[in-house]
Amino acid sequence: MKKTAKLYRMHTSEHICPYGLRSKDLLERNGFEVEDHKLTSREKTDEFKKKYNVKTTPQTFIDDNQIGGYDDLRDYFGMDQAGQTGTTYTPVLAIFAVAFLMSLATSFAYMPGVNLINIVELFVAYSMTILAIQKLRDLYTFSNSFITYDLLAMRHIRYAYIYPFAEAFAGIGMLASISGFIVGPVSLFIGTVGAISVFKAVYIDKRELKCACVGGDSNVPLGFVSLTENLFMIGAGAWMLYSAL
Known part of the structure; x- marks a missing residue:
């Protein structure tokens, strides 16, 4: 029955x-x-x-x-609570995964053969651009989270509003092959400040914070993944400057 x-x-x-x-x-x-x-x-x-x-x-x-x-x-039915609970790296990992697939697809469609350097460049550019979009969805909420750990934004809150635009500019600039002398310093600057800020907050001050990398309303913990995002930007900025020489 x-x-x-x-x-x-x-x-x-x-x-x-x-x-x-x-x-x-x-x-x-x-x-x-x-x-x-x-x-x-x-x-x-x-x-x-x-x-x-x-x-x-x-x-x-x-x-x-x-x-x-x-x-x-x-x-x-003995099932766990619905939806995501607690802190999670899922949003960032999803963005990195999609950005990587986009870089592979672009390379396959428009570039002859497999060029690892081009794939890495595209991956970093797509990642930066998508992460910037997440922040730009709600600048006020993003800035509220960002100013709790970014050393420059703590002193100058307006920098928290500039940061997502700078990140988007760097990512789109890489995709558009704008001169590395223009895009490189932007990526290098925001990446360096961000890396120092995250390292200090997490590894020196031992603070448990949420990362604003995918927007201020995320449950992504501030830590290694956040540091990785900034290292990407440092590497991209240095590479663009080197390539422009």
Whole structure:
């Protein structure tokens, strides 16, 4: 006999509850036939909450037992909490991975043969540009995080607003093959200041901070990956200056 579950979820012309859809999917993936009760108005939703004395929807019932919302349903199936919790390097690793694949794709499409130097240059340029985009999404939030550890931004807060534009300029400049005498010093400067700041905060002061490298609202811990980003910029700046000689 197939297992059945009753699901009550909000589904109106103005709002479709994502957790209701997730609950339905989770039940079906666990072999349940779902009696899907859609609460098609705010009034019906409020009536349901009042009847069952609950504050939120969706609500799942299995064998006439009230399981609860989406998190409760995950717990019922012995699953961990949904989404990322705590600090994680996932955002930075995802950016580096995509930037690397983009560099390989660009090299394959537009350059004869396999040129390791070109691939590395493209990888660094793409990485810098994508990381700059993450910061530019919300400059205020980025700056709030950045000024807690960057030595220059602590003294001159406006530098925190300039930094993402400088990083984007360096990355795009590399892609556009702008003279290394113009782009190189920018990359070298922000990379050097950043590397010294991260090293001091993490390895000398032993502070546990979140990195603003992918924006101020991230849970990426300040540490080796953050230092690596700055070393990339130092290396790129030095290489561009050398290549321009």
